[in-house]
Amino acid sequence: MLLKPNVSVHNLNVFYGKDHVLHDVSVEIPNKKITVIIGPSGCGKTTLLKSFNRLIDSVDGVKVTGEVLVDGENIYDPKAEVTHIRKKMGLLSQRPYPLPMSIYDNVAYGPRLCGEKNKKKLDRIVEHFLHTASLWDEVKDKLNSPAARLSVGQQQRLCLARGLAVGPEIILGDEPTSALDPKSSKHIEERFMELKQYYTIILVTHILRQAKRLADYVLFLYMGRLIEHGPAKEIFENPKEKMTKEYIQGIIS
Amino acid sequence: MMRGLAVASTLIVVLIALALFMRSKPILALKPLTTLLFSTAWHPSRGEFGFLAFIAGTLWVTLVASFIAIPVCILASIYLSEYADKRLREWIGPFIDILAGIPSVVYGMWGVLVIVPLVKNIIAPLFGGYSAGYSVLAGGLVLAVMISPVIIHISVEVLRTVPSDLKQASLALGATKWETIKFVVMKRAMPGMIAASVLGLSRAFGETIAVMMVVGNVARIPRTVFDPAYPLPALIANNYGEMLSIPLYDSGLLFAALLLLLVVIYFNVVSKMILSGSKWSLYYNG
Amino acid sequence: MDKKNNIHVRRLEENIFKSLMVFSTGAIVLALALILWTVIRKGLPHLSLGMLTQAPKSGYYLGKDGGILNAILGSLYLTGGAALLAILVSLPVVLYLNVYLKKGSPLAYIARFSFDILWGIPSIVYGAFGFTIMLLFGVKSSLLGGMIAVTFLIFPIMSRSMDEVVRMVPGELMDASYALGATKLETAFKVVVRQALPGISTAVLISFGRGIGDAASLIFTAGFTDSLPTSLLAPAATLPLAIFFQFGTPMPEVQGRAYASALTLTLIILVISVAARLLTRKFTKHVV
Numbered sequence: 001m002l003l004k005p006n007v008s009v010h011n012l013n014v015f016y017g018k019d020h021v022l023h024d025v026s027v028e029i030p031n032k033k034i035t036v037i038i039g040p041s042g043c044g045k046t047t048l049l050k051s052f053n054r055l056i057d058s059v060d061g062v063k064v065t066g067e068v069l070v071d072g073e074n075i076y077d078p079k080a081e082v083t084h085i086r087k088k089m090g091l092l093s094q095r096p097y098p099l100p101m102s103i104y105d106n107v108a109y110g111p112r113l114c115g116e117k118n119k120k121k122l123d124r125i126v127e128h129f130l131h132t133a134s135l136w137d138e139v140k141d142k143l144n145s146p147a148a149r150l151s152v153g154q155q156q157r158l159c160l161a162r163g164l165a166v167g168p169e170i171i172l173g174d175e176p177t178s179a180l181d182p183k184s185s186k187h188i189e190e191r192f193m194e195l196k197q198y199y200t201i202i203l204v205t206h207i208l209r210q211a212k213r214l215a216d217y218v219l220f221l222y223m224g225r226l227i228e229h230g231p232a233k234e235i236f237e238n239p240k241e242k243m244t245k246e247y248i249q250g251i252i253s
Numbered sequence: 254m255m256r257g258l259a260v261a262s263t264l265i266v267v268l269i270a271l272a273l274f275m276r277s278k279p280i281l282a283l284k285p286l287t288t289l290l291f292s293t294a295w296h297p298s299r300g301e302f303g304f305l306a307f308i309a310g311t312l313w314v315t316l317v318a319s320f321i322a323i324p325v326c327i328l329a330s331i332y333l334s335e336y337a338d339k340r341l342r343e344w345i346g347p348f349i350d351i352l353a354g355i356p357s358v359v360y361g362m363w364g365v366l367v368i369v370p371l372v373k374n375i376i377a378p379l380f381g382g383y384s385a386g387y388s389v390l391a392g393g394l395v396l397a398v399m400i401s402p403v404i405i406h407i408s409v410e411v412l413r414t415v416p417s418d419l420k421q422a423s424l425a426l427g428a429t430k431w432e433t434i435k436f437v438v439m440k441r442a443m444p445g446m447i448a449a450s451v452l453g454l455s456r457a458f459g460e461t462i463a464v465m466m467v468v469g470n471v472a473r474i475p476r477t478v479f480d481p482a483y484p485l486p487a488l489i490a491n492n493y494g495e496m497l498s499i500p501l502y503d504s505g506l507l508f509a510a511l512l513l514l515l516v517v518i519y520f521n522v523v524s525k526m527i528l529s530g531s532k533w534s535l536y537y538n539g
Numbered sequence: 540m541d542k543k544n545n546i547h548v549r550r551l552e553e554n555i556f557k558s559l560m561v562f563s564t565g566a567i568v569l570a571l572a573l574i575l576w577t578v579i580r581k582g583l584p585h586l587s588l589g590m591l592t593q594a595p596k597s598g599y600y601l602g603k604d605g606g607i608l609n610a611i612l613g614s615l616y617l618t619g620g621a622a623l624l625a626i627l628v629s630l631p632v633v634l635y636l637n638v639y640l641k642k643g644s645p646l647a648y649i650a651r652f653s654f655d656i657l658w659g660i661p662s663i664v665y666g667a668f669g670f671t672i673m674l675l676f677g678v679k680s681s682l683l684g685g686m687i688a689v690t691f692l693i694f695p696i697m698s699r700s701m702d703e704v705v706r707m708v709p710g711e712l713m714d715a716s717y718a719l720g721a722t723k724l725e726t727a728f729k730v731v732v733r734q735a736l737p738g739i740s741t742a743v744l745i746s747f748g749r750g751i752g753d754a755a756s757l758i759f760t761a762g763f764t765d766s767l768p769t770s771l772l773a774p775a776a777t778l779p780l781a782i783f784f785q786f787g788t789p790m791p792e793v794q795g796r797a798y799a800s801a802l803t804l805t806l807i808i809l810v811i812s813v814a815a816r817l818l819t820r821k822f823t824k825h826v827v
Contacts (some may be wrong), residue, residue: 055421060339081546087427097422100440109436110426115545159422166426255635262632262698263650265691266657269668276671325563332560345568347816352571354812356752358779359801362786363574366581398570405567431553452659459661461755462783486663486755493670493759510667514660521659525652 006031006169006200007052011066014047016059021047024066025226027219034192034201036211036232039221040253045204046174048221052202053089053172054082071169087114090163092176092188096155098147099162103139106147106158110166125165133161133191153184160191171195173203177210189214208248212236220244270514277508280501289508295472302505304512309474310389310482314464317393317478318400318457323450326401330408335434346409353402361466364395369467377479384479387469392482395467396457404453411445412438448524455520459513461486485509575805582802585795591803595765600785602792607800610781613768614804617682617761617775618751621689622697622743628690629698630739634727637705638713651702657695663755665692670759682768682775685761692756693746700745704738705731737818744815748808754779778804 007029014022022044029035037045050056052068054075067074075085087110099106107126108116116122126143130136135157139150147158156176163171173192177185192201192214205211211218215232220241228235228244239245246252280289284302292303333342372394373386384390415438423433439446469481470491489506496503593606636647669688678684708731716726732739754777762774763784778800785797 050421053425055425058417058421058424083427083429083546083549086425089425091422091425093418093422095418097416097419099419099423099437101436109423109428113426113428113432113549162426172425255631255639258628259632259635259646259650262628262694263646263653265694266653266660269660269664269691272668272671273664325566328556328560328563329567332557332564336557336560337564345564348568349571351809351812351816352575354748354752354808355571355574356754356779356804356808358752358754358782358786359578359805360574362782362797362801363577365786366577367573398567398574401567402571429549429553431556432549455659456661459663461661461663462779466783466786486661489663489667490755490758507667507671510664514664517659517661517664518656521656525655 005029006071007202008069009066010069012048012051012068013065014044014051014056015061015063017061021224022051023225026066027226027229029200029202030217031200032196032198033216034196034203034214035217035219036215037202037204037219037221038206038208038211038247040247041206043221044224045206045221048219049172049174049202049204052170053086053091055086055091057082083113087166088168089170089172090160090166090168092156092159092163092171092173094175095179096152096159098150098155098158101147102144103147103150103158104143106162107165109162114166126161129161129165130158132164132195133157134187135161151184153180153187156180156184156188157191160188168199170200170202173201175204175206177205177207185210208250220247222247266518270511270518273507273511273514277504277511280504280508283501293474297499297502297505300501302501304485304509306472306474307483307485307488307509308512310468311458311484311486313389313475313478313482314392314396314468314484315454315457317389318396319450319454321393322397322400322404322453322457325397326404326453327408327446327450329401330405330412331434331438333405334409334412335430335438349402349405353406357399357460357463358466360395360399361463364391364463364467368394372479380479382477382479385469385481387467387481388479389468389475389482390478392464392468392484393478395463396460399460399463400453400456403456404449407449407452408442408446411442411449414445415441444527448527451520451524451527455517455524458520459486459517461490465490485513578798578801578805581795581798582800582805585799586802587799590796590799594767599765600788600790600793602790607776607778607781607796607803609765609767610776610778610800611803613682613761613775614751614778616768617685617757617777618689618747620682620686621693621750622747624686624690625694625697625746626743628694629701629742630732633698633701633705634731636702637708638723638727638731651699654695654699654702657691658699661755662692662753663758665689666756666759669756673760678772680760680762680774681770681772682761683771684759685757685775685777686771688756688760689750689753692753693750696749697742697746700742701735701739704735704742707738708734737821741815741818744811744818748811748815751811752779752804752808754783778807 005028009025009027012022012025025048037048039045047056056062064076067076070085070088073080099109104126107129108122111122111125127136130139135154138154147155150158177188180188195201203214218232218235219229220227220235222243228239228241235244236248239248280302289302289304290308291305293305294301294303295306333345368391369386372384372388372391376390377384419437420433423437464484465487468484468487470483470487471481472483475482489509492506496506590606591611592608594609595605596603599605636650640647665688669684669691672687673684712730712734713726716730757777757780761777763776763780764774768775782797782800782804785793785800788794
């Protein structure tokens with residue numbers, strides 16, 4: 001059976017004030033795969049990613065037209081409940097931003113917002129997702145110490161656990177390894193490879209080699225336009241567009 | 254030469270404290286500190302100098318002002334930095350900053366014309382009390398308005414330092430904007446907010462003319478906010494004329510100035526230490 | 540748990556707090572606007588050219604003719620003198636902190652810390668301090684006495700505001716100047732001051748605005764007189780005290796003049812403050 005895609009984008013345009021940042025983007029993101037958005041910096045990768053969970057709402061003077069369907073619901077519908085949409089997605093940003101609280105509270109933050117008060121249940125959730133992010137062994141003895149004390153690599157895995165704890169279907173990653181050392185990056189990449197059997201993963205990266213390692217499906221953005229998209233193999237080995245080819249060969253960047 | 258000037262200017266605080274201390278020495282030599290601070294007997298012509306009523310007056314007025322101003326200002330600064338759209342923010346911010354420059358004598362005048370009648374005719378009867386209008390509450394209200402721009406200005410600056418990525422991290426987890434503010438932004442901004450409030454408090458503590466015009470200046474410990482009070486700065490300002498004709502009076506008033514100075518320095522050092530915040534710095538890197 | 544219900548309660552909480560915030564912001568803006576409105580409404584009918592161009596004549600405080608020129612001039616002279624004195628101290632100190640001292644120098648840290656504390660000291664304390672200095676040197680209440688007190692009052696404001704802008708002068712600019720063989724002194728006064736001039740002017744304006752509105756530091760030190768200021772050593776009238784004294788009389792006529800004086804002073808301060816702001820805006824436009 002063919003699954004309806006979690007995320008599909010129709011004629012999405014985004015303006016920041018007078019700047020037209022995304023031009024008429026339409027694409028279907030495949031389920032339970034890793035989709036990687038590539039393109040030179042400033043091409044609108046992050047904007048596209050953050051339009052999926054409406055984090056661009058907080059930009060001053062932002063205007064959005066077109067629609068983004070998540071599970072068939074247009075998230076830009078004025079009646080849509082934005083917290084509900086965001087709960088469907090976990091976000092990893094370029095640098096990890098642990099919330100100013102303990103490791104435990106970071107992971108329990110989302111579930112608590114949804115009204116989960118049962119201490120035992122919370123304990124179980126925290127332990128489970130710290131395991132999933134393969135952080136449990138490193139932090140199990142200091143769950144109550146401030147999250148900011150962890151190393152950057154650990155913090156990013158904590159952010160992963162925190163994002164998974166709200167029970168999302170989709171994981172969004174905005175160059176999630178760019179602030180990490182090679183070893184921590186590898187750690188995160190391995191998590192993605194494991195998680196893709198359960199989650200739809202959408203990543204932004206400017207590292208082509210990383211894109212090649214991880215991607216099942218690729219979107220190539222240039223100057224706010226979606227130039228080409230398709231299965232990773234096709235895009236990397238046999239791109240249709242000249243611009244995609246030049247980007248992949250490193251002629252434009 | 255420039256170095257000398259720099260060092261000298263650094264020592265002005267010490268110089269002021271020393272000068273006031275030297276001038277308060279005569280009264281400190283004659284009266285025990287406890288009498289000065291904890292007696293209410295105030296008869297300079299008989300040589301009795303108990304500052305308690307004035308100290309109490311200052312504390313009352315300052316506390317009432319802070320009690321009104323701090324929550325209101327914190328809510329307003331959150332609104333301005335997190336909710337208000339850009340255009341509104343760009344108007345209200347400068348408006349508040351510019352009006353912060355209105356001289357205190359004008360605040361005092363406004364207090365007499367607007368706040369005093371308000372307290373006398375509306376607020377006091379509403380709570381079943383009587384007030385001549387010139388009262389702790391009037392002083393507190395005028396002060397609250399006066400210190401608001403200071404508190405808001407600093408609080409907004411502090412809130413602006415909270416990285417937007419941190420807020421987005423919380424929003425991405427399904428938090429509402431208010432939950433993000435409550436659990437994340439406020440936690441990060443708390444030290445700065447406290448420092449802003451302490452600075453506002455210290456401003457209120459030393460404000461003279463505006464308070465003096467509306468507070469009634471009766472040297473008795475106020476029992477309710479509807480009673481008049483006589484804060485220390487008003488005492489100093491009101492009696493400059495006679496102070497040289499009564500023995501020890503000038504020394505007494507400069508002792509009052511020294512008290513003000515020490516308390517204000519204490520407040521400022523505390524807020525400065527909070528702002529540089531070693532204790533919270535752990536939560537700061539994010 | 541019922542998700543729909545949960546988000547209802549959470550949204551309700553948000554809306555309650557949001558209303559409180561709007562209310563608080565509105566209350567403060569309204570109170571400040573009300574002050575401005577009160578001053579204008581009360582002051583405008585009493586404001587006349589005669590008020591601004593004459594000194595008080597005999598019987599002025601009983602409602603007879605005259606104006607507040609004595610106080611206007613007194614305030615301008617006094618604050619102008621104080622601002623000048625404060626520049627003479629602030630500028631070299633600020634340049635020293637930023638050009639001569641290395642980043643992280645303890646003296647610079649202590650100096651900034653102490654200026655911040657000075658900034659917080661109430662003006663009545665500066666008045667009392669100025670008074671003790673005057674006693675020490677045998678100066679009576681006078682223009683000079685007031686000037687000294689106000690100089691101390693605005694020195695920290697001026698230094699800290701100047702410091703903020705001088706700090707922004709790029710180190711590369713100073714390096715370029717050294718590379719051309721300039722000494723530190725030349726670099727400080729020719730390059731840094733020129734680069735930061737708009738910001739320095741803003742600092743001076745802000746301090747002037749603060750000084751001209753202050754009353755508590757002048758009660759002891761400047762005295763009051765009905766004649767125009769002529770000598771540094773004679774008492775001088777000032778606007779804030781003129782407002783205070785006229786407002787305190789029972790005569791409605793004189794109170795009216797207090798309102799007009801208050802309007803005058805407020806206008807002077809607002810004009811200065813807006814000018815300072817425009818200057819900063821222009822300045823930052825050039826930098827970016």
